[in-house]
Amino acid sequence: MGVNDFGPETTASDVLDGVDLAGRTALVTGVTSGLGGETARALAAAGATVILAARDETAAAAVAERIRGEIPDAAPTTVALDLADLSSIRDAAERLGTRPVDLQINNAGVMYTPFARTADGFELQFGTNHLGHFLLTTLLLPNLQAAADRSGTASRVVAVSSDAHRAHAVDLADPNFLNRPYDKFVAYAQSKSANVLATDELRNRYDSKGIHAFAVHPGVCATGLSRHMSRDDFAEMKRMSAGKPGLLTDLKSIPQAAATSVWAATAPELAARSGAYLADCRIDRAAEHAVDPETAAALWELSEAFVGR
Known part of the structure; x- marks a missing residue:
């Protein structure tokens, strides 16, 4: 299957066929x-050595x-990682030591949670979806x-972002x-905007050093990410998606939703497109507020201050 054949129904295994x-x-x-x-399964099936990071190491x-x-x-290994706790992130990076990392997929996240704060006092969605991955990535830059x-x-x-980023910018x-x-x-939308902004600034700072960055919209699928949502929340989602018929009914399967992440991580045709926002295994366009260079730089500096980098 060639790249021009990829689309919404492409699976992770399709992307990695022959890779x-x-x-x-x-x-x-x-x-x-x-x-x-x-x-992780698809990357391992293609021959990668996979490090499985999760809050629950068991x-x-x-x-x-x-x-x-x-x-x-396959020879997967595990590392404990709680993205809502900066000390856990530092411990995980220390456990990885100097081990080279070719591909880092920042996939974990929370969505539409009740108000809560991380162990370090950050709003839970911004702290987990953005700041946790920001610290992990900056700690692993040498790797x-x-x-x-x-x-x-x-x-x-x-960075696994979402088209939900289009709804709200980051309030710096x-x-x-x-x-x-x-x-x-x-809160969720600004955390996903932050993912796109951090991707763009990572490209700006480290592209010339051989570290490329991509943000992806995986598509809408049924996963545990929606576990915090009430009936009223689903009604609000339906209202917000009124201009996109089928968005909440034509759901992707998990293998289909994972496809764009593995395409971003491996596709040779993306070598010259660092910083791109991707959806359905194709290059898409993020919202203007999520690709503004000044905002991206300001968010990076603010994030460094928050995580003590």
Whole structure:
């Protein structure tokens, strides 16, 4: 299947058909359910050595066992990672040491949660979806650089964002809802805008050093990500998607929803398109507020201050 044949129904296995990732190491966050587990399985099936990162390392070990059962030559490893706790992120990076990482898929996330704060006081969705992955990525920059230097091929960081980012920009003055009323939909959208902005600034700062970055919209599918949603929340989603018929009924399967992540991580035709926003295994266009260079730089600096980098 050629790249021009890829689309909404393409699966992760379709993308990696005939792709050889032997000798490459992939780190995937949020592997214990939904897209993360399928992303890790597909990469392992293509020959990658996969590091499974999750808050529950016992559950991650069960995913590793399933992968080994399906792919006898696979050798997945696990690392405990709670993206809502900066100390856990630092511990995970320390456990990885100097191990080269060719592909980093920042897949884990939370959606439409009731108001809560992370262990370090950040609003839960912004803290988990953006700041947690921001700290992990910046801590692993030497690992990504080492992989690029070793292979002669740019390493890649893939942020799983969402088209929900189009609804709201990041409020740089109050991203943690200290002075404005909490709205779970606004909070989720700004966290996904932050994913796109951080991708663009990562490209700006590290593209020339052999670290490429992509943000992806996986599509709408039924996963545990919706576990916090009430009936009223689903009604609000239906209202917000009124201009997109079928958005909440024509759902992707998990293998289909994982396809764009693995395409972003492996497609050779994207080598010159670092920073791109991708959907349905194709290059898409993010909202203007999520690709503004000044906002991206300001968010990066604010994030560094928040996480102590």
